[in-house]
Amino acid sequence: MTEVSSLTGRLLVATPKLADPNFDRAVVLLLDHDGEGALGVVLNRPTPVGVGDVLEPWAGLAVAPQVVFQGGPVSLDSALGLAVVPGEPGVDRDGDLLGWRRVHGAIGLVDLEAPPELLAPELSSLRIFAGYAGWGPGQLERELVDGAWYVVDSEPGDVSSPSPQLLWRAVLRRQRNELAMVATYPDDPSLN
Template identity: 90%
Template structure:
């Protein structure tokens, strides 16, 4: 049984789909966990770019979006809603407001952007921005069950993962950098039946 401390510690970590994960929504997915507690888990898939440009759906934010400047499919839930993740570099200084207006820190320098706020409020503060349509969600205990079943590898995230300029290679590159047998999984063929 996971303790609350262990559960909380998964926020900010990556879930990397194992080759055994059968759900097509998560085939070779890399999910950043934005929230994980006793009430459930919420994250976004980092490596599912869509052909839709940020300017096509959120024109005011297009100039702040990093390359590729497309909307990413954040998961199978609520595909008609948008979620913005952004980096605000640097640590808050004592005596100053901890966070810029329109941005809420999730972990480290990464936080959620209020896409209803005027982009000019954040333009000077943001280092990078990525827009996601939808999210991945798990009810209480559901993710823990999937972890026990071996559906996901849990690994540390790195600052560049969220804004990878080559999201199609993210699954392999995250696995390749692991200092364990997981590095070998990066060589797993796309279609094992062709082996």
């Protein structure tokens, strides 16, 4: 088996040629990536469902917009919590916080079964996702070869963007290469 270089913690940004409507202009944060496959959440798909409607105890910690995001097309009946713990991760603490598991840098998964008050003093933001995006062994690598995704570095603010509908353009615009130009790609190129 070929060794896979992990993309955990990086962003997959859908290219304009990606035809799957589940991922049209999607920005996906990879939570796990290895030889067994990949798992991530779409950061820019808010739903009309409020966090308080489904996970009331966590509503007070959710950042605006305080809605559940569709994390992907897999397991829409399950919820994942992502949160940012500010400061230098790992400098002040030896490991993960109780109820929070580091994914990359200051970004981590929240145990939604834990009492929210346990994490409240440590979290700077929380976002709740229904479902996730998943790829089997080699599937994501094939999609990358086919040009379906741009792979770029994530920033902690991506998880809690106050304007998720603008995230695709914002992530591309901050790149220091030709990808910044892709941010200007029209929603419907046939109208050009």
